[in-house]
Amino acid sequence: MSTGTTKLDVVVSDVVPINDLVxxxxxxxxxxxxxxxxxxxxxxxxxxxxGDRTRLNPYSLMGSPLDTRxxxxxxxxxxxxxxxxxxxxxxxxxxLEMVISYPVNLFSLxxxxxxxxMLAGGIGITPFMAQTSQLAGAGGNxxxxxxxxxxxxxxxxxxxxxxxxxxxxxxxxxxxxxIDLDRLLSSQPLGTHLYVCGxxxxxxxxxxxxxxxxxxxxxxxxxxxxxxxxxxPFDVTLALSDKTIRVxxxxxxxxAMEAAGVDPPYLCRGGxxxxxxxxxISSDGKFIxxxxxxxxxxxxxxxxxxxCVSRFEGKSLVLEx
Amino acid sequence: xxITFRKETFRDDYTFKNSPExxxxxxxxxxxxxxxxxxxxxxxxxxxxxxxxENLIDVDEHYVAEMQDRALVLAEDPLRCQSLxxxxxxxxxxxELLMEQQALGYPEHFTLERNGDRWRWINxxxxxxxxxxxxxxxTLPYGPMEYITRQSQGDFCILDQRDGNLWMDAxxxxxQADWSLDFDIGMNFFEWHAPVPLAHEKGIFTRALKFLTxxxxxxxxxxxxxxxxxxxxxxTSPENYHKWxxxxxxVTPENVGxxxxxxxxxQSFWRLPRSNGIVFPIRCYLIKMDELVxxxxxxxxxxxxxxxxxxxxxTYKGLMRYRPTLVEWLSxxxxxxxxxxxxxxx
Numbered sequence: 001m002s003t004g005t006t007k008l009d010v011v012v013s014d015v016v017p018i019n020d021l022v023x024x025x026x027x028x029x030x031x032x033x034x035x036x037x038x039x040x041x042x043x044x045x046x047x048x049x050x051g052d053r054t055r056l057n058p059y060s061l062m063g064s065p066l067d068t069r070x071x072x073x074x075x076x077x078x079x080x081x082x083x084x085x086x087x088x089x090x091x092x093x094x095x096l097e098m099v100i101s102y103p104v105n106l107f108s109l110x111x112x113x114x115x116x117x118m119l120a121g122g123i124g125i126t127p128f129m130a131q132t133s134q135l136a137g138a139g140g141n142x143x144x145x146x147x148x149x150x151x152x153x154x155x156x157x158x159x160x161x162x163x164x165x166x167x168x169x170x171x172x173x174x175x176x177x178x179i180d181l182d183r184l185l186s187s188q189p190l191g192t193h194l195y196v197c198g199x200x201x202x203x204x205x206x207x208x209x210x211x212x213x214x215x216x217x218x219x220x221x222x223x224x225x226x227x228x229x230x231x232x233p234f235d236v237t238l239a240l241s242d243k244t245i246r247v248x249x250x251x252x253x254x255x256a257m258e259a260a261g262v263d264p265p266y267l268c269r270g271g272x273x274x275x276x277x278x279x280x281i282s283s284d285g286k287f288i289x290x291x292x293x294x295x296x297x298x299x300x301x302x303x304x305x306x307x308c309v310s311r312f313e314g315k316s317l318v319l320e321x
Numbered sequence: 322x323x324i325t326f327r328k329e330t331f332r333d334d335y336t337f338k339n340s341p342e343x344x345x346x347x348x349x350x351x352x353x354x355x356x357x358x359x360x361x362x363x364x365x366x367x368x369x370x371x372x373x374x375e376n377l378i379d380v381d382e383h384y385v386a387e388m389q390d391r392a393l394v395l396a397e398d399p400l401r402c403q404s405l406x407x408x409x410x411x412x413x414x415x416x417e418l419l420m421e422q423q424a425l426g427y428p429e430h431f432t433l434e435r436n437g438d439r440w441r442w443i444n445x446x447x448x449x450x451x452x453x454x455x456x457x458x459x460t461l462p463y464g465p466m467e468y469i470t471r472q473s474q475g476d477f478c479i480l481d482q483r484d485g486n487l488w489m490d491a492x493x494x495x496x497q498a499d500w501s502l503d504f505d506i507g508m509n510f511f512e513w514h515a516p517v518p519l520a521h522e523k524g525i526f527t528r529a530l531k532f533l534t535x536x537x538x539x540x541x542x543x544x545x546x547x548x549x550x551x552x553x554x555x556x557t558s559p560e561n562y563h564k565w566x567x568x569x570x571x572v573t574p575e576n577v578g579x580x581x582x583x584x585x586x587x588q589s590f591w592r593l594p595r596s597n598g599i600v601f602p603i604r605c606y607l608i609k610m611d612e613l614v615x616x617x618x619x620x621x622x623x624x625x626x627x628x629x630x631x632x633x634x635x636t637y638k639g640l641m642r643y644r645p646t647l648v649e650w651l652s653x654x655x656x657x658x659x660x661x662x663x664x665x666x667x
Contacts, residue, residue, distance in 0.1 A: 006540060039597040102540075104537060110483055111410060267535070
């Protein structure tokens with residue numbers, strides 16, 4: 001399988017339920033060596049072997065980058081998704097041998113920042129767990145605003161408040177607590193960088209307000225891995241490989257290509273990194289673009305598709321793969 | 322066993338020489354009888370024993386003399402080593418990389434002992450034995466990048482990655498082919514490559530940047546670059562142009578073999594783990610024509626490459642003044658017979 005990263009053979013060393021929706025998984029190297037050092041914001045791609053089906057999902061590393069004896073990820077259960085999180089929750093137990101990718105960082109801190117202002121929504125808290133550990137160890141200046149549905153679903157809110165006190169501010173939806181975003185963004189010192197990770201709606205809202213309030217785009221950082229969405233099956237012709245494949249309801253186009261022995265490069269599998277960008281040779285139908293990589297113009301043109309997250313509905317689709 | 326380090330100079334009396342073994346391991350950069358730019362990037366993996374790729378960070382017989390020359394350059398011009406404030410973490414990344422690689426490749430010369438963040442570094446060729454706290458700059462005599470690059474052959478540029486670009490925000494540059502860190506510091510990838518002819522039109526830099534920003538941890542890459550230098554001078558910087566520029570007018574048919582050097586850069590690219598930056602070591606290898614032509618294949622091929630080099634490239638590389646003399650000299654060693662494929666000598 002061609003990918004942009006090296007693989008790591010790991011064993012699940014612990015599985016810790018955190019609340020009704022989130023479970024934390026710990027990985028160590030099978031050979032007992034230290035894992036590679038990483039930087040706050042990095043993710044790994046976890047390979048899930050589920051019968052004859054392989055899923056590869058990206059998860060942010062949430063441990064301290066200063067401790068590489070183990071990696072930790074937190075997985076939110078998605079009961080209507082394609083089954084990756086359910087597999088993790090139901091089938092992954094301590095002692096299971098798994099394969100993960102080397103860490104890749106597409107959500108890096110800008111170390112020039114005088115202050116790091118972080119906005120998290122729900123499970124979007126995980127990259128900030130690592131980033132705050134990294135910054136705290138180096139005496140960095142940060143402030144974290146964390147929105148969750150209820151106190152009991154405020155994953156790691158207690159840990160963060162214990163570690164960082166009033167540098168962490170919590171907002172609970174069920175108590176009608178809302179970030180006063182305009183006020184927050186308007187009261188930051190010069191040289192502040194803004195980071196946001198959470199649901200798409202939150203990211204769009206924050207980016208939009210920041211732009212309106214005059215924040216330079218270079219100072220606004222965001223990460224949103226789109227999980228591949230299920231959808232109606234469709235057929236695709238891969239012109240270079242001379243193959244016609246069917247993409248199943250619960251399968252992504254990228255996974256269907258891989259199952260047919262065609263291996264486009266990838267890093268994130270979430271529509272962010274751009275590695276698997278594929279040219280469309282011809283199409284008769286409608287694209288369902290779910291990525292954050294292609295421009296709107298690219299989406300409209302129908303000339304490109306990101307097979308990791310996007311789908312197609314219609315009569316025929318021929319790709320340059 | 323181990324390397325016998327040569328006592329030699331890269332200035333004044335220019336006693337630099339390659340031993341016969343080092344001539345054969347020279348990274349000759351032409352795999353065919355012509356040269357044009359290409360994105361000639363490949364994975365930086367270990368190569369054959371006895372080649373400069375035997376270890377990913379190469380240490381050779383010139384190590385001690387090169388480090389002495391670097392110290393002389395820095396004493397005259399401290400701005401050859403600069404690190405913007407946000408690059409200190411990347412400096413520690415580089416220190417770890419170079420200590421690990423040198424200790425791994427040359428255990429008889431270098432030892433790294435790690436005990437948590439308490440590290441001991443022994444560099445026998447330079448007589449150094451230091452214990453320090455990893456991450457605490459106050460426990461080293463210099464910043465981490467300067468400390469380790471005073472003990473590592475080649476120039477080092479550390480590039481910060483942000484906004485989809487790479488930024489030259491730190492470096493140690495004393496063995497450069499006519500470019501200046503002090504001038505380029507803080508520039509992005511397109512800005513510092515602006516002077517290169519022809520390559521922009523071919524879209525080479527856009528593709529190269531895309532590749533470099535996707536370099537992954539544990540998967541370094543490399544490429545070769547080349548130029549020519551008169552006299553074995555490592556420090557051919559713009560700052561010192563007055564010291565070496567005029568040398569290009571001193572080439573005569575009698576002294577070509579001794580004065581004209583092929584200068585090859587082995588450039589590698591590594592993702593740094595803590596800072597998410599990229600380090601770009603530029604390792605310079607020099608060989609004089611008399612040494613190079615001991616390998617008849619290289620003599621024939623170099624003749625054809627230099628003779629047929631497009632004028633823009635010859636100008637950019639600063640060869641125009643002595644190219645006719647050099648081509649004439651090399652032509653006598655080229656009987657027109659074919660050369661075998663690949664870089665290596667026959």
